[in-house]
Amino acid sequence: MATEAGKDPTGVMAFEASASPAATVLLVDDEPVNLQLLRGMLRHRAGLEFLTAADGEEAVKRVTEHRVDLVLMDVLMPGVDGYEATRRIKALDGDSYVPVLFVTALNDDEQLARCVACGGDDFIAKPVSRVQLNARVDSWLRISQVYRTLREQRDALDAYQRRNEVDQWIARDVMQRATASEVLRRPGVVYRYHPADILSGDMLLAAEGPDGRCFFLLADFTGHGIAASIGTVPTADLFYGAVAYGAGPEEVLARINRKLHEYLPANLFMAGALVVLDPREQTVEIWNGGMPDVLYRTADGSVGRVPSSHLPLGVQAGFGGSEMTVLLAPLAVWAVSDGALEERDAKGEEFGMDRAEAALHKGGVAALDEAVAAFREGARDDITLLEVWPAYFAASGDAVDGRGAPRDWSFSLELDAGALREVSPLQPVVDGVARMEMLDERARQALLTVMAELYSNCLEHGVLGLDSGLKDSPDGFAAYYEGRQRALQELRAGRVRIQLDRRTDGAGPLLLIRMTDSGSGFDYRGLLAGGEPNQSALCGRGVSLIQGMCESLRYYGRGNQVEAVYRLPAGRC
């Protein structure tokens, strides 16, 4: 076998430069001299390692045991020949790719076709030329390397995708918990929520305020996936908190806007349609910032649209536009996300608002959902649809004629010694009541006065055991408050329980205020029966003040329980 060793030094240099990553070449030949020859021609290459096999069976064994990047295969060998060995090597692992180059003196087409048929990749003609051998090995190692890199990248991508999917499911779970609402299951509400992916940028929230108004927010965050869903949880949290607190539509929107502007980067924001239904008045207020038109139909059959007239939420720091469109007794109201309108059919035509409007007036959200599904060609975007029938809300619940319906609640709070020392509970409690009962500022202050008097009696006389007789003289008055301060700081045992019950009687709503303290009580009989209190006296005014402001005031037990009936203004109930 002739060789051309050393004939082309420049070519050799080029191979050396390009074959830098370590690679393993398997040489298969039953003639040891051929193995040596091939090896000799490739030996100068840096980073190349060699394995040898004397027959096909051994070759397959080598490939299973080692990472092999390239095989140089003799054709005719005793036992398992080159064709069969190649077939087995190629069948070993469908995922990895080991190029097999036949080193062969055969040159008729039929034999070469057999080499290809069993999975061979290329040929090197015998007698072997050093330059040709190196060129082929070089080029096939490069292909093998590209393949390996691709496979590694694909595996990394697969792993990333699996991890990402798990993350998305977790995020979806969190999002679902944060957004779930019982209000959506009420009669008179129909909705559809189809996320395009695991996570959706669409969000549908619904909550009932303390005054009975129902808030629905259909929102669409910019983008898709995790980035789009990241704002949903704080938004839902804020929304439910604000509505439960009795905040009006403007405040709900302003709070969400502020929080989103604070949290999200400039390019992420939330388009939203807020629908606020007042079941008693049968009015619906609509705010649309960046969503498709909100649609409605009135009882007399006329239809209308409320277009977006505000910036989406989170775009600007200040919340500008809070004007709402007010609908009087609409029959039905529909809000949809743009995913439904942007669906395209086979011809690329968009579904559009007109088709959506026709479907909604024909059969509501269910009809629209079907129409979009029938229209669509290919994958869908996030789609959320909401339908509200105000009349159902008036019919459900306890309300008979709406106005004056009982809407009662109870609330209790117990403070231990530590809390008595450190917490001033009255302000937040009274603020909460004022919110829920829509008290104006005057009524709120009046209630605060009553509550504060009752509370300080419980604390000062009951728990701290101070003698209000001390307050009879100006000096004693100061001493009394110093004593109160000291006693409070040293307080280690004691409690005050505040119980509030909102009830309704023939005259309207009232508040039953009960406070119980852990003290030993006092002689309330003398105090309550003592006739007109002396207005110039520095003590005893508290009780008479409460008596003046409440419908009734009673002490129980040993004087450590007090119950006051406070009439709430009979405004909006």
Place this chain on the structure above:
Amino acid sequence: MPLTTTRSDENGELIIRISGQFDFGLHRDFRDAYREATGVRRFVVDLADTEYMDSSALGMLLLLREHAETHSAQVELRNVSGELERILRIANFHQLFPMRN
């Protein structure tokens, strides 16, 4: 090129012209188009050849606006028509960006 940038030095304008789809795919190109530019008094986004824009494009405009604000420059949208105008109006972006044809 879906995005081309021209400088007009006499009036300090940087014109970013977007052809075809204005969506998330342009995110990086769009940002690169204005981020390194110096001495710009007005960033102009020319939408004459833009066929489509989505909400991420709206987001990109807000990022540009933020950038412009910190560099005491203005942002203007040019040649807005048809569907793009509808999208920008729904989002009420005409409150944020002056538009000129």
